[in-house]
Every structure is written in structure tokens, then in C-alpha cells.
Amino acid sequence: MAGIEWRTFVARLAQRIWFRLALFTVLALAVSLLGRFAGPALPDAWALDFGQDSVATILQILASSMLAVTTFSLTVMISAYSGAAAQTTPRATQLLLADNTSQNALSSFLGSFVYAIVGIVALSTSYYGERGRTLLFLGTLVVIAIVVATLVRWIHHLTTFGRMADVLDRVEQAAHDTVCAYAEAPTLGGAPATDVPASARAIRAGSPGCVTGIAVTALAEAAEQARLTVHVAALPGVTVGLGTPLAYVEGFADDDTADALREAFRVEKHRTFEQDPRLGLVALSEIGSRALSPSTNDPGTAIEALNAIQRVLTDLLTTSADPEISHPNLRVPTVSLEDLIEDALRPLARDGAGIVEVGLRVQRVLGDLITIAEPGDAATFMAASGRAEQRAVGGLPDEGDRELITGAAATARARNER
Structure with a gap:
């Protein structure tokens, strides 16, 4: 570690x-x-x-x-x-x-x-x-x-x-904390990502595992002392292998500096909630997906998980980012909104494809999020609505149920025009 x-x-x-x-x-x-x-x-x-x-x-x-x-x-x-x-x-x-x-x-x-x-x-x-x-x-x-x-x-x-409600509340709170922290500082205080020059040196992982956090201050200090520009390649939540690039540096970095940069990336065996905005959504989705397994057959819990996911994604969309760049020598990519939506909703849309109540709730959650999203983000939610509609319609044998899903999806996507 x-x-x-x-x-x-x-x-x-x-x-x-x-x-x-x-x-x-x-x-x-x-x-x-x-x-x-x-x-x-x-x-x-x-x-x-x-x-x-x-x-x-x-x-x-x-x-x-x-x-x-x-x-x-x-x-x-x-x-x-x-x-x-x-x-x-x-x-x-x-x-x-x-x-x-x-x-x-x-x-x-x-x-x-x-x-x-x-x-x-x-x-x-x-x-x-x-x-x-x-x-x-x-x-x-x-x-x-x-x-x-x-x-x-x-x-x-x-x-x-x-109990189920207690676990859902704890996971939602953890997801809320990390998502809001990410929304406030999507680039961790660094500058937005730019193209990595071909001459940049890769700082590679010294062991396989999962990046659970980045000591941004230590990374910036090491880069500033060596007058480097660091392009972060592995965000918290990313799984890396031995030798996988964690970052790329512009400028000369000796072995001691490279070690200091490498040590700023926390690589461990298991993902944690500390700096990973995706893990909380993944966990909420897993709770709902497990409730939809044939052995459990509990659509109500899946709907509760969807409600929690909606609240967390609402926090993401309504939290303002801090425009200040504290570490201009760092170039940090952001997590794709599409990835966050897929983490949160794809398992539930897949495993609930044969349950009309779950399919309807997925569309209503997406419709509510489309209403408050910026135009570019709304398009991503609309695309997710279309994929969820296809899954649900393909898994429902009853024509009436399929029409309900189709109508709910159309209503959700139409909310972008209001």
C-alpha cells in the first residue's frame, strides 16, 4: 500500500x-x-x-x-x-x-x-x-x-x-459526500486535462490494485519542486496493473521525484468511498440489483435504491464547482457523467427489465434529472432513457406493459423541452 x-x-x-x-x-x-x-x-x-x-x-x-x-x-x-x-x-x-x-x-x-x-x-x-x-x-x-x-x-x-433501510441510508450518505466533494472540485484543485505530449514520461504503478485516492497537495509540491507539469492518468476508483501509467510528466524527473509522484497515488487492494464518486452509486445499484434477483424478488427495495440514486445525482447536478485552480501544474481529467449514469442505472435497468414497476421508476428518475440538467447533460440522460426503454420493452411479454414503458420514456425525454 x-x-x-x-x-x-x-x-x-x-x-x-x-x-x-x-x-x-x-x-x-x-x-x-x-x-x-x-x-x-x-x-x-x-x-x-x-x-x-x-x-x-x-x-x-x-x-x-x-x-x-x-x-x-x-x-x-x-x-x-x-x-x-x-x-x-x-x-x-x-x-x-x-x-x-x-x-x-x-x-x-x-x-x-x-x-x-x-x-x-x-x-x-x-x-x-x-x-x-x-x-x-x-x-x-x-x-x-x-x-x-x-x-x-x-x-x-x-x-x-x-437492516436494509439502515444500509441504504449509510451508502446514500457516503455517495452524497463523495459526489458533492467531486462536484465542488471535479479536477481536485488542478487545471482541466489537456492532451499529453508524446515526450511526456509515464509514472507507472509499482503494484497492481485500485487507486483509492490521490494526495493532491503532495503531488503538486513534488511537481512544483521539479518544475514539472503532471497529467493525471488514473483517477480514484480506477484499477491498475503493475506498470500501468498513473500520470505523465512534462519536464525532467529524476528517480526520486518519480518515486514521490508515484507515492502520491494511493493504490490498495479494495475500493474505498473516500475520493471515489462512482463507488457509492455502484453500491446503491448493487443493492437494488440484488433485490431483483429471483431468490429475493423484492422490487420495492430496488425502487428505494432508485430513489436514493436520484437524490445523489440531484446533488451532483445542483452542486456548483469551485472555479479556483489551486494547483496549476496539475492536469486532471474528470469523471464522465455517462459513466456515473451507467454505474447507477444500467444494472437496475438490466435486472429489472421484466418488472414494469422498476422500468417505470427508472424512466421517472431520468425524467426528473433531465428537468434540472444542463442541455449537454440532459442529452446524456435522454440517451440513458432510450437504452433503459429498449431493455424494458425487450423483457416485458405483455403489450400493455410495453406501452406503459414507452409512454413513460417519451414523457421523460419530453421534459427536456420544458
């Missing part, structure tokens, strides 16, 4: 479940051991007698219950991941893994377990004085309150976590 920018590293680290677990565990360990050092600083009035082994008994109950709750929570989370991958799309799993509520719940339960275990061990070795035992007791009450509040929130969260 190459080209991991520190901002990306920090953002991903916060989403890793092990990181939050480790953080809560260390915090619990520090709090449970604090009593020995903070206890002597407390006034004598804090040296209270809570009864023989009362603190140890409470900690034992907390430890045994938190171990069971942690195990249960982990089982539920794994089941949700597996169910989402099987019923929706495996691309949604990375969004569920980054869920803050489930990570906080699991981390709180494990942290409470560690707090209780360490407290029990410390009590058995006379680690605390009387005031330290008082502080431990008060800390235990606070931990219990946190656990109860977290458990209530976690139970409520489980009623929706990993």
Missing part, C-alpha cells in the same frame, strides 16, 4: 474498531489505578467504610456482566456485517465497520470489564488505602452510570443497525 497521506491515516485510524477499543482500555486502566496516587491527596473525611468487600463485590458483578455483554455485542455486530454483505452489498461492510455507536458501545463495555478486573486485582493486593478505596467506589458508580446509558443507546441502535 503506497501513498498514505497523514490526514488519511488519522481519519482511518479513528474508524478502526481496535483503536477505539485500545483507547478505552488504556483509559479504564489509568482510572482504576489512579486511586493509589490520588487517594492520599484527599481529605480524611473521604476515608469511608462501605462494608466488608463491598467494592470488590460490585466490581466482580461488573466484570462478569461486562464480559457477557461484550461477547454478545461482538456477536451481534459480526452478524450485522454478514447479513449486510449477503442481503445488500459487500461494499457496505466498510461503512458498518466505521459505525460510531457500535464502536463506542463495544469499547465502553470492554473498558468497563478491564476497569473491574484491574480494580479487583488491586484490591486483593492492598493496592489502595482507605481513601483510595473510596475513590475507587465513586469511580465504579460513574462507570456503572456510563454502562447503563451506553447499553440503553446500544439496544435502541440494534433495532435498525444493519
Whole structure:
């Protein structure tokens, strides 16, 4: 894996479940051991007698219950991941893994377990004085309150976590974020793409994989230091092989500069949502397409996916691009609108060709998008409407259903004239 920018590293680290677990565990360990050092600083009035082994008994109950709750929570989370991958799309799993509520719940339960275990061990070795035992007791009450509040929130969260609607909402939000970011900066702050001179040197991928992101600032700085013009050839979401050109450079680039340019491209095994405007649309389309499989036969979910796709494409069409060029030494191509439409609608138009309700919804979505699109973009949507009409008409045996699709397609394309 190459080209991991520190901002990306920090953002991903916060989403890793092990990181939050480790953080809560260390915090619990520090709090449970604090009593020995903070206890002597407390006034004598804090040296209270809570009864023989009362603190140890409470900690034992907390430890045994938190171990069971942690195990249960982990089982539920794994089941949700597996169910989402099987019923929706495996691309949604990375969004569920980054869920803050489930990570906080699991981390709180494990942290409470560690707090209780360490407290029990410390009590058995006379680690605390009387005031330290008082502080431990008060800390235990606070931990219990946190656990109860977290458990209530976690139970409520489980009623929706990993369900179809929840996964659709998460994927739509991820698609919205990346599509809007792309619409605001379609060339990533660089200048629009131009023809690559024949003399330009290719910067080739050092390993096969998928381009998941470009560290634009690092790329621009390396190019500026060497006085180069960089033509980006591989956008986020593109699969590359060993030696596939990632970029072309005008000017002289030594090996160190070429390595710096290559490292600005993040090449990994799997696509991510971070800078890829197509992946969210692909995932929404996969959810709808899987719902149309004969084993599932759920046109309603496919229509829900189409509604989400319409909202995301509406965001794309209505978000204004920033005209400022921050990196004039970069030449960056844009993602084709036709590719975005094909990613979003082709699988649904194909797999729903024999279902009139899906075919009608596809045409209505395209008609609404044609209404708000610029003339050039509207032509692309109209072409997609014609292809979807052909698929639907070819898959419907009933003449009445075919006429419905034909009428809906004509209405959709006519909206370009309004």
C-alpha cells in the first residue's frame, strides 16, 4: 500500500474498531489505578467504610456482566456485517465497520470489564488505602452510570443497525459526500486535462490494485519542486496493473521525484468511498440489483435504491464547482457523467427489465434529472432513457406493459423541452 497521506491515516485510524477499543482500555486502566496516587491527596473525611468487600463485590458483578455483554455485542455486530454483505452489498461492510455507536458501545463495555478486573486485582493486593478505596467506589458508580446509558443507546441502535433501510441510508450518505466533494472540485484543485505530449514520461504503478485516492497537495509540491507539469492518468476508483501509467510528466524527473509522484497515488487492494464518486452509486445499484434477483424478488427495495440514486445525482447536478485552480501544474481529467449514469442505472435497468414497476421508476428518475440538467447533460440522460426503454420493452411479454414503458420514456425525454 503506497501513498498514505497523514490526514488519511488519522481519519482511518479513528474508524478502526481496535483503536477505539485500545483507547478505552488504556483509559479504564489509568482510572482504576489512579486511586493509589490520588487517594492520599484527599481529605480524611473521604476515608469511608462501605462494608466488608463491598467494592470488590460490585466490581466482580461488573466484570462478569461486562464480559457477557461484550461477547454478545461482538456477536451481534459480526452478524450485522454478514447479513449486510449477503442481503445488500459487500461494499457496505466498510461503512458498518466505521459505525460510531457500535464502536463506542463495544469499547465502553470492554473498558468497563478491564476497569473491574484491574480494580479487583488491586484490591486483593492492598493496592489502595482507605481513601483510595473510596475513590475507587465513586469511580465504579460513574462507570456503572456510563454502562447503563451506553447499553440503553446500544439496544435502541440494534433495532435498525444493519437492516436494509439502515444500509441504504449509510451508502446514500457516503455517495452524497463523495459526489458533492467531486462536484465542488471535479479536477481536485488542478487545471482541466489537456492532451499529453508524446515526450511526456509515464509514472507507472509499482503494484497492481485500485487507486483509492490521490494526495493532491503532495503531488503538486513534488511537481512544483521539479518544475514539472503532471497529467493525471488514473483517477480514484480506477484499477491498475503493475506498470500501468498513473500520470505523465512534462519536464525532467529524476528517480526520486518519480518515486514521490508515484507515492502520491494511493493504490490498495479494495475500493474505498473516500475520493471515489462512482463507488457509492455502484453500491446503491448493487443493492437494488440484488433485490431483483429471483431468490429475493423484492422490487420495492430496488425502487428505494432508485430513489436514493436520484437524490445523489440531484446533488451532483445542483452542486456548483469551485472555479479556483489551486494547483496549476496539475492536469486532471474528470469523471464522465455517462459513466456515473451507467454505474447507477444500467444494472437496475438490466435486472429489472421484466418488472414494469422498476422500468417505470427508472424512466421517472431520468425524467426528473433531465428537468434540472444542463442541455449537454440532459442529452446524456435522454440517451440513458432510450437504452433503459429498449431493455424494458425487450423483457416485458405483455403489450400493455410495453406501452406503459414507452409512454413513460417519451414523457421523460419530453421534459427536456420544458
